[in-house]
Amino acid sequence: MSLLEIDNLSVDYRVGTGSLRAVDHVSLRIEAGEALGVVGESGCGKTSLGLSVPMLLPGNATISSGSIKLADHELVGMNEAQLNRLRWTAVAFVFQGAMNALNPVQRVDRQILEAISAHDSHAAKEESSQRVLELLDLVGIAPARAKSYPHEFSGGMRQRAMIAMALACRPSLLIADEPTTALDVISQAQILALLSSLRRSEDLSVLMISHDLSAIKRVCDRIVVMYAGVVVETGTTEQVLGRRGESALAAHPYTQALIGAHPDLRGERVLAPGLAGHPPDLSKPITGCRFADRCPSAMSVCREIVPPTVTISEGHTASCHLLKKVGA
Amino acid sequence: MSARYLTRKLATLVVTLYVTVSFNFLLFHVLPGSPIQLLARSGHYDPAARAQLIKLFGLNHPLLAQYFIYLRNMVHGDLGFSYVYRKPVTTVLGGAIGNTLLLVGTATLVTILVGVWLGVMAASRAHSLTDASITVTSLALWSMPDFFTGMILIFICGVWTHVLPISGLVTPGLVTGTWGHIVDVGRHLILPALTLTFVNAAEFSLISRNTLVDVMVEDYMLTARAKGLQRRTIVWRHALRNAMLPIVTATALYVGMILGGAIQVETVFSWPGMGLLIYNSVVQRDYPVLEGCFLLFAIAVIATNFISDLLYQVLDPRVRRT
Amino acid sequence: MLAIVLVVIMIGPIIFPFDSQSFGTSAASILQAPSRAHWMGTTELGQDVFRQFLVGGRISLYVGLSATLIAIVLGAGLGLISGYYAGWRDTVLMRITDFFLVLPTLPLIIVLAALFGQSIFVTSLVIGLTSWPQTARIIRSQVLSLRERPLVQRVRSLGAGDLRIMRKHILPNVAPLIFANLALVLSGAVLAQAALAFLGLGDPVQVSWGTTLHNAFNSGAMSQGAWWYVMTPGVGIVVMVLAFSLVGHSLDRVLNPLLRGEE
Numbered sequence: 028m029s030l031l032e033i034d035n036l037s038v039d040y041r042v043g044t045g046s047l048r049a050v051d052h053v054s055l056r057i058e059a060g061e062a063l064g065v066v067g068e069s070g071c072g073k074t075s076l077g078l079s080v081p082m083l084l085p086g087n088a089t090i091s092s093g094s095i096k097l098a099d100h101e102l103v104g105m106n107e108a109q110l111n112r113l114r115w116t117a118v119a120f121v122f123q124g125a126m127n128a129l130n131p132v133q134r135v136d137r138q139i140l141e142a143i144s145a146h147d148s149h150a151a152k153e154e155s156s157q158r159v160l161e162l163l164d165l166v167g168i169a170p171a172r173a174k175s176y177p178h179e180f181s182g183g184m185r186q187r188a189m190i191a192m193a194l195a196c197r198p199s200l201l202i203a204d205e206p207t208t209a210l211d212v213i214s215q216a217q218i219l220a221l222l223s224s225l226r227r228s229e230d231l232s233v234l235m236i237s238h239d240l241s242a243i244k245r246v247c248d249r250i251v252v253m254y255a256g257v258v259v260e261t262g263t264t265e266q267v268l269g270r271r272g273e274s275a276l277a278a279h280p281y282t283q284a285l286i287g288a289h290p291d292l293r294g295e296r297v298l299a300p301g302l303a304g305h306p307p308d309l310s311k312p313i314t315g316c317r318f319a320d321r322c323p324s325a326m327s328v329c330r331e332i333v334p335p336t337v338t339i340s341e342g343h344t345a346s347c348h349l350l351k352k353v354g355a
Numbered sequence: 356m357s358a359r360y361l362t363r364k365l366a367t368l369v370v371t372l373y374v375t376v377s378f379n380f381l382l383f384h385v386l387p388g389s390p391i392q393l394l395a396r397s398g399h400y401d402p403a404a405r406a407q408l409i410k411l412f413g414l415n416h417p418l419l420a421q422y423f424i425y426l427r428n429m430v431h432g433d434l435g436f437s438y439v440y441r442k443p444v445t446t447v448l449g450g451a452i453g454n455t456l457l458l459v460g461t462a463t464l465v466t467i468l469v470g471v472w473l474g475v476m477a478a479s480r481a482h483s484l485t486d487a488s489i490t491v492t493s494l495a496l497w498s499m500p501d502f503f504t505g506m507i508l509i510f511i512c513g514v515w516t517h518v519l520p521i522s523g524l525v526t527p528g529l530v531t532g533t534w535g536h537i538v539d540v541g542r543h544l545i546l547p548a549l550t551l552t553f554v555n556a557a558e559f560s561l562i563s564r565n566t567l568v569d570v571m572v573e574d575y576m577l578t579a580r581a582k583g584l585q586r587r588t589i590v591w592r593h594a595l596r597n598a599m600l601p602i603v604t605a606t607a608l609y610v611g612m613i614l615g616g617a618i619q620v621e622t623v624f625s626w627p628g629m630g631l632l633i634y635n636s637v638v639q640r641d642y643p644v645l646e647g648c649f650l651l652f653a654i655a656v657i658a659t660n661f662i663s664d665l666l667y668q669v670l671d672p673r674v675r676r677t
Numbered sequence: 678m679l680a681i682v683l684v685v686i687m688i689g690p691i692i693f694p695f696d697s698q699s700f701g702t703s704a705a706s707i708l709q710a711p712s713r714a715h716w717m718g719t720t721e722l723g724q725d726v727f728r729q730f731l732v733g734g735r736i737s738l739y740v741g742l743s744a745t746l747i748a749i750v751l752g753a754g755l756g757l758i759s760g761y762y763a764g765w766r767d768t769v770l771m772r773i774t775d776f777f778l779v780l781p782t783l784p785l786i787i788v789l790a791a792l793f794g795q796s797i798f799v800t801s802l803v804i805g806l807t808s809w810p811q812t813a814r815i816i817r818s819q820v821l822s823l824r825e826r827p828l829v830q831r832v833r834s835l836g837a838g839d840l841r842i843m844r845k846h847i848l849p850n851v852a853p854l855i856f857a858n859l860a861l862v863l864s865g866a867v868l869a870q871a872a873l874a875f876l877g878l879g880d881p882v883q884v885s886w887g888t889t890l891h892n893a894f895n896s897g898a899m900s901q902g903a904w905w906y907v908m909t910p911g912v913g914i915v916v917m918v919l920a921f922s923l924v925g926h927s928l929d930r931v932l933n934p935l936l937r938g939e940e
Contacts (some may be wrong), residue, residue, distance in 0.1 A: 083581055107586070114583030122581075127574035132596050132672055142582045176672040192582075373777060382788065494926075498864065498918035500871045503890065504909040510897055510907070608778075614781025619872055623894070633784065634876055637791045645788060652784045660779055 036093035051256040062233035064243030067253035119193035129177035136173040183214030255317040262343030278345035435643035455628030462551035470559025479566030496557035501616040505623035606665040705748030736885035741867040747805025752812025760820025778810040886910035
């Protein structure tokens with residue numbers, strides 16, 4: 028049994044009079060202690076996927092099919108009270124940027140304490156306060172700064188505080204949505220290092236969502252590449268990105284484009300040639316491969332038939348017509 | 356809150372008060388046809404009172420000297436002499452101020468509680484039927500002049516059903532103990548306070564709703580939900596705490612509004628407060644009293660603004676140390 | 678809703694003219710309940726409430742409109758100057774604006790009306806002179822952001838005159854905001870006029886809805902249960918104010934994101 032099992036998950040958004048499928052029959056698994064990275068451009072359904080686990084999708088979104096099992100609890104269809112018991116204790120969240128994810132009018136220690144007492148009403152006050160300081164220490168924030176307000180922290184410190192808060196109830200799964208976006212390069216490196224050391228010391232499973240392959244590479248064991256709401260490639264980090272010093276092994280043209288899009292100098296993300304344009308409009312029906320319009324190697328079959336999922340090697344799959352041709 | 360900020364705010368407060376007093380002087384003493392000038396020549400006073408008036412305001416001195424005399428009188432708390440009541444204005448005001456405080460205080464308390472509560476109800480079910488009906492009702496109530504609301508309540512509770520007294524502070528001729536007196540005043544208080552509450556709670560519910568709806572979509576609200584907090588905690592502790600800031604600012608302007616409302620409501624219900632005093636002094640052209648009431652109202656609003664500025668500092672840590 | 682209000686007020690008095698000199702002649706004709714002859718009953722003087730209502734609306738609207746015009750011209754003008762020139766002019770003007778913003782509006786209006794007379798001209802002037810600060814603040818902040826726009830900066834560096842820039846580039850951009858504000862100021866002005874007239878500070882000759890309510894209240898119509906006398910003009914005020922504020926709010930809702938989006 029895996030810690031998190033997502034099967035055939037679809038998320039629909041009501042938009043105006045129509046609807047839009049942001050996540051389309053996605054399945055993935057995270058084993059205990061594993062770190063999985065979901066990568067893709069913005070608007071590919073990564074964030075919707077992440078938010079659907081603790082059932083925090085916005086009001087105009089519905090889960091139209093599939094199941095989400097966390098430690099054998101089925102989350103889809105659970106009522107709010109049951110969900111509230113699992114939120115933060117089983118699955119905690121580190122939000123994008125952290126710019127505004129902390130309440131601006133509450134002291135940081137108070138916000139962490141609140142998470143602890145919300146789930147353990149019997150916790151002794153001194154013990155919990157002690158725990159807050161330990162947590163802050165764990166992420167490298169001195170106890171003297173515990174009583175600060177979020178605006179008194181730098182972006183990097185806010186994100187550390189957010190991570191400390193996420194660990195407050197010893198969750199088994201941590202979902203980190205773009206944890207390093209909007210941070211400066213040094214803070215990015217520190218946060219990534221912190222995440223990869225914490226996942227071992229705190230025995231965490233991680234679902235990390237990012238558009239930045241280099242960030243994912245530094246934390247995650249496995250990668251899922253999403254495009255326009257579907258999984259196009261999945262494999263271990265080494266299978267998809269290659270070992271250090273080797274060229275990438277990515278099988279799907281989209282993954283290849285993403286790799287090309289980010290030169291290893293961690294500068295501005297530059298789009299590779301051939302990856303011009305935007306992901307398709309999901310409110311309109313698409314036949315065939317969703318990436319076809321932007322794919323440098325698109326064939327006529329790509330626009331007609333949905334590509335099959337091909338196993339390249341143990342644990343490494345991709346959905347592309349090219350692969351079938353090569354394989355046949 | 357830094358001492359520098361406090362000093363600056365205090366200085367602004369003093370300057371504003373000074374300007375207000377001077378503005379009052381301009382209005383009542385200098386402008387052509389201003390009442391004090393007219394009064395001194397009119398037949399409202401007997402010769403002795405007129406002489407006293409001329410002496411008090413220094414009307415036989417040049418304008419600048421009059422201004423300083425006026426300021427000196429202000430500092431000494433001397434607001435002149437009412438020719439209707441034949442008493443110093445301060446005495447007349449003193450008798451009314453408590454009643455207005457009682458009325459406005461009660462109404463404010465209920466207004467804030469009910470208004471904010473309605474706003475929370477509407478915002479936490481944003482775009483639902485509940486929200487729409489609260490918003491539309493609030494808008495309709497907001498559009499009602501206070502005196503008209505009062506008149507409707509008089510019809511409903513006084514003329515048709517006789518459940519509540521519709522006029523005055525106490526029942527004339529009723530002799531009871533202290534407790535009975537309190538109950539009697541309380542019963543007289545209900546309708547005027549309710550009237551003021553209707554209009555102002557509507558305003559509050561609209562403001563709270565709109566700020567709350569803005570706050571609800573902030574990232575930290577998602578964090579609060581993700582933490583598994585109960586809905587009540589999320590709305591009251593996280594959302595409302597952040598929405599308080601615009602609400603506090605609104606309260607300062609609200610005081611000006613409720614005082615305007617008090618004039619109408621006290622008139623309709625014959626509530627012997629400053630509003631009724633203003634009405635009577637307008638009708639009877641008792642300018643010194645009118646001037647005193649206006650000055651006091653202006654000071655009340657300025658003071659509330661000052662307090663709300665300070666409160667803002669306490670509530671918003673982001674501006675606290677700047 | 679707004680259209681109905683306007684049509685009733687504009688056309689109503691033509692179809693049902695009101696003669697202020699025609700009084701009831703018998704005891705039976707005063708404070709009559711609504712009937713076929715008097716749709717909304719009669720007043721304590723035996724006058725037709727409905728016909729008085731139709732005429733009164735005109736006065737209420739007239740005072741509201743002229744007061745609003747004064748307030749908007751003042752508020753928008755000061756807001757423009759303040760926001761455009763910034764610097765010391767802005768500081769001085771905003772200090773003044775803040776001072777007037779703080780003064781309790783209705784008491785000030787009452788004092789001014791008590792001092793300077795009760796004609797509808799004075800009433801309009803007084804309400805107009807006390808209703809501008811909010812508009813000035815709103816327009817100013819919009820102009821402040823407009824003047825930093827590249828286009829305005831460029832035109833300015835090309836040596837265009839201040840007046841020309843204001844007319845050609847700033848004013849068209851704040852115009853929608855002015856309109857939204859106009860509707861809100863208007864509803865406030867109608868309310869202020871009603872309160873003033875109710876307190877007996879209305880024009881004794883030009884009967885507005887507020888005046889009708891003043892007469893109703895002071896003639897003891899309430900204790901005699903003459904609800905028609907009170908409800909007719911009262912509902913008139915509520916509907917008119919509501920109509921204007923709904924227009925203002927919806928304009929605001931449409932315009933605000935637009936204005937925000939442009940920044």
